[in-house]
Amino acid sequence: MTGTQPTRPAQPTRPPNGFWAQAEADPDRVVLTAPDGEQWTAGRLHGRVNRLVHGLRAAGLDRGDVFAVVLPNGVEFLTAYLAASQAGFYLVPVNHHLVGPEIAWIVADSGAKVLIAHERFADAAGAAADEAALPADRRYAVGEVPGFRPYEELLDGQPESAPADRTLGWVMNYTSGTTGRPRGIRRPLQGKAPEEAHLGGFLGIFGIRPFDGNVHLVCSPLYHTAVLQFAGAALHIGHPLVLMDRWAPEDMLRLIDAHRCTHTHMVPTQFHRLLALPEQVRAGYDVSSMRHAIHGAAPCPDHVKRAMIEWWGSCVEEYYAASEGGGAFATAEDWLKKPGTVGRAWPISELAVFDDDGERLPAGSVGTVYMKMSTGGFSYHKDEGKTRKNRIGEFFTVGDLGYLDEDGYLFLRDRKIDMIISGGVNIYPAEIESALLTHPAVADAAAFGIPHADRGEEVKAVIEAAEGFTPGPALAAEILTHCERRLAGYKRPRTVDFITTMPRDPNGKLYKRRLREPYWEGHDRPL
Numbered sequence: 001m002t003g004t005q006p007t008r009p010a011q012p013t014r015p016p017n018g019f020w021a022q023a024e025a026d027p028d029r030v031v032l033t034a035p036d037g038e039q040w041t042a043g044r045l046h047g048r049v050n051r052l053v054h055g056l057r058a059a060g061l062d063r064g065d066v067f068a069v070v071l072p073n074g075v076e077f078l079t080a081y082l083a084a085s086q087a088g089f090y091l092v093p094v095n096h097h098l099v100g101p102e103i104a105w106i107v108a109d110s111g112a113k114v115l116i117a118h119e120r121f122a123d124a125a126g127a128a129a130d131e132a133a134l135p136a137d138r139r140y141a142v143g144e145v146p147g148f149r150p151y152e153e154l155l156d157g158q159p160e161s162a163p164a165d166r167t168l169g170w171v172m173n174y175t176s177g178t179t180g181r182p183r184g185i186r187r188p189l190q191g192k193a194p195e196e197a198h199l200g201g202f203l204g205i206f207g208i209r210p211f212d213g214n215v216h217l218v219c220s221p222l223y224h225t226a227v228l229q230f231a232g233a234a235l236h237i238g239h240p241l242v243l244m245d246r247w248a249p250e251d252m253l254r255l256i257d258a259h260r261c262t263h264t265h266m267v268p269t270q271f272h273r274l275l276a277l278p279e280q281v282r283a284g285y286d287v288s289s290m291r292h293a294i295h296g297a298a299p300c301p302d303h304v305k306r307a308m309i310e311w312w313g314s315c316v317e318e319y320y321a322a323s324e325g326g327g328a329f330a331t332a333e334d335w336l337k338k339p340g341t342v343g344r345a346w347p348i349s350e351l352a353v354f355d356d357d358g359e360r361l362p363a364g365s366v367g368t369v370y371m372k373m374s375t376g377g378f379s380y381h382k383d384e385g386k387t388r389k390n391r392i393g394e395f396f397t398v399g400d401l402g403y404l405d406e407d408g409y410l411f412l413r414d415r416k417i418d419m420i421i422s423g424g425v426n427i428y429p430a431e432i433e434s435a436l437l438t439h440p441a442v443a444d445a446a447a448f449g450i451p452h453a454d455r456g457e458e459v460k461a462v463i464e465a466a467e468g469f470t471p472g473p474a475l476a477a478e479i480l481t482h483c484e485r486r487l488a489g490y491k492r493p494r495t496v497d498f499i500t501t502m503p504r505d506p507n508g509k510l511y512k513r514r515l516r517e518p519y520w521e522g523h524d525r526p527l
Contacts (some may be wrong), residue, residue, distance in 0.1 A: 017210060017238075019082065019235050020194060020195060021195065023043055024046075026042060027044075028041050028042075028043065029041060030042075031235060031241065032241050033241070033242045035073060035244060035245035038075075045075070045078070045079070045082070048079050049079050050158075050159065051159065052080065054159060055154035055155050056154065059113070059137070060113060063087070063189070064089075065089055065113050066091075066112045066113060067084070067090075067115070067116065068094055068106065068116070069091065069094065070125045071117070071142065072096065073243045076151065078222075078231070078235075084170070085169050085170075086166050086167075087166065088169045089169045090170055090171070092106060092171075092173075093171065093223035094174075094223060096118075096120075096221070096223065100123070100126075100130075101131060102182075103128035104128040104132040105182070107129070107132040107134060108133075109183075110174075112132075115129055116142070116154075117129075117140075117142070117148065118141070118142045122141070122145040126148070129148070130147075140153065140154055166194055167191060167192065167193065168191075168192045168193065168196070169189065170186075171228060172184045172185060173185050203230070203233045205329060205346050205347065205348070206292055206294055206317065206329060208234075208237075208292055210237035210238050211239070214238075214239040215239060215261045215262050216239045216240070216261070216262070216263055216264065217242045217256060217263070218230075218231050218241055218242065218243045218265075219244045219252055219265070220247065220266070226265055226321065230294075234263070242255055242259045247270065249270070250277060252270070252274070253277075253282070253284075254285060256287050256289065256290060257285040257286045262292070263291055263294065263315075264290075264294070265295070267295060267297045267508030268300035268508060269508040270508070271295065271304050275311075276466070291315050292315055292317055293308075293316050295316070295319075296342075300318065301434035301437050302339055302340060303438055304437065305335065313332070314331070318330045320412065326349040326350075327346050327349055328345050328349070330342055330343030340411055341405075342411070342412055343410060344407075344409055344410070345410075350371070350395075351369065351408075352395055353365065353366075353402065353403055354368055354392055356368070363404055364405065365403055366403045366413055367401065368399065368401060369400045369402045369412070370397045371397070372395045399417060401428075412430070418512055420448065422455045422456060422458055422459065423454075423455040423456065423490070425490055427491055431487070431491065432459060433446060433447050435482075435486040435487050436461060436463065436483065436493075438486070439482045441463075441465055441469040441475055441479065442463055442466060442479065443467070444463070444502040444504070445461060446502065446510060446512055447462075448460055448462075448515060448516045451519065451520065459492065463476075463497070463498050464498070464499055464500070464501060476498075503515065
């Protein structure tokens with residue numbers, strides 16, 4: 001064959017996978033928009049990460065050592081995450097809503113050799129460092145914290161070049177501790193190069209592709225396991241991050257519109273508060289860029305889920321998982337087909353339901369939900385008893401109750417510890433809370449059991465009133481009447497109390513124990 005062959009059009013070069021390679025290939029690409037609007041390029045962030053690794057090593061950290069952070073969403077948090085993941089360190093992100101003794105427990109239990117804190121949390125961090133007996137030269141502060149060295153001292157004089165002996169590290173999250181002391185979830189270091197990590201494949205479970213014009217909005221605190229995992233995975237597959245520090249519903253809409261954000265991790269409380277915005281405010285922002293608004297961490301009432309799907313469309317997706325690993329996923333189509341489901345098992349996970357005797361239950365039977373991961377195991381740091389207690393073979397549980405249907409879709413009932421047993425009948429608080437939230441005066445709700453001389457427990461409702469409604473006996477009576485039309489008699493709250501602000505963390509986790517404890521003083525129910 002002779003003649004000139006036709007020239008094929010040049011294919012666009014896709015950036016390489018993994019933050020490290022991307023930073024080398026295109027250091028001028030913007031990868032991060034901080035809460036104050038400052039933009040960070042890959043090269044600038046990479047240099048900051050390398051300097052922190054060198055600084056932490058100079059402070060005495062070696063492979064396998066731990067450092068803890070009490071930080072808001074910001075550049076310092078992402079820098080710490082990336083530093084740990086390429087230097088073989090364990091990063092312990094601490095919930096900055098905790099008080100000094102709670103933080104001290106995590107710092108001491110984890111064996112953290114360095115604590116980095118923000119001045120916003122100075123009192124709690126300072127008290128924690130003192131109680132944990134952390135040496136003065138191992139405390140660093142972003143801003144001014146008495147007794148802490150400036151964070152910049154960790155970076156000053158350190159090179160921006162990649163450190164030697166790069167190896168994959170992990171995040172060691174601590175469980176919420178709703179039933180006792182929190183425990184660290186520790187996975188063994190694998191000795192891999194950072195580039196060999198499963199950097200962004202996790203997001204493939206949800207159908208999120210590398211690059212592809214995606215922009216990830218971080219709208220919850222990064223100390224939460226899922227929030228950091230989603231953000232880190234997005235960064236590694238080429239998605240710029242837009243960070244929120246303090247979440248507010250209209251601010252979220254503004255950022256989605258301004259940055260054309262395509263995916264985010266949310267909780268049902270955020271849905272509820274977005275839907276409470278006046279219609280003219282909601283209509284003032286374009287959210288059509290959203291491809292995946294993935295929610296989890298807490299039950300989502302059916303009417304809230306339907307309203308979000310009507311507003312945002314099929315991007316509203318749900319998952320069920322645990323910090324320990326494993327999970328299920330449901331698209332909007334899955335949920336509309338099977339309302340209430342949290343989905344089917346991830347490709348890298350398996351779900352099962354067991355009874356209290358450890359026997360696997362058939363489809364449709366309620367029991368304790370167990371999960372199994374194909375990507376590796378974990379242990380609870382310094383607590384082999386808890387590690388063994390929550391397992392059946394390779395399956396583990398976090399204590400949720402539910403059932404699998406004949407098609408493998410998981411439906412949750414409630415936390416085992418939160419289940420109310422009244423007159424021998426099992427009552428699931430999530431169902432009651434969902435009914436309460438359909439009343440316009442209810443901004444947030446919790447249902448739980450309180451002592452009853454005859455039935456053992458009766459249902460109590462605690463309500464955070466919506467703006468414009470006055471808490472009191474008249475409103476309580478109206479809410480109880482509302483429940484009569486939606487719940488069977490044995491499920492209905494007998495009394496309603498009001499609270500100014502429900503004790504939730506920003507990820508939507510309700511600290512129900514704090515609500516329940518006062519009612520059980522002097523009684524035998526385990527808390």
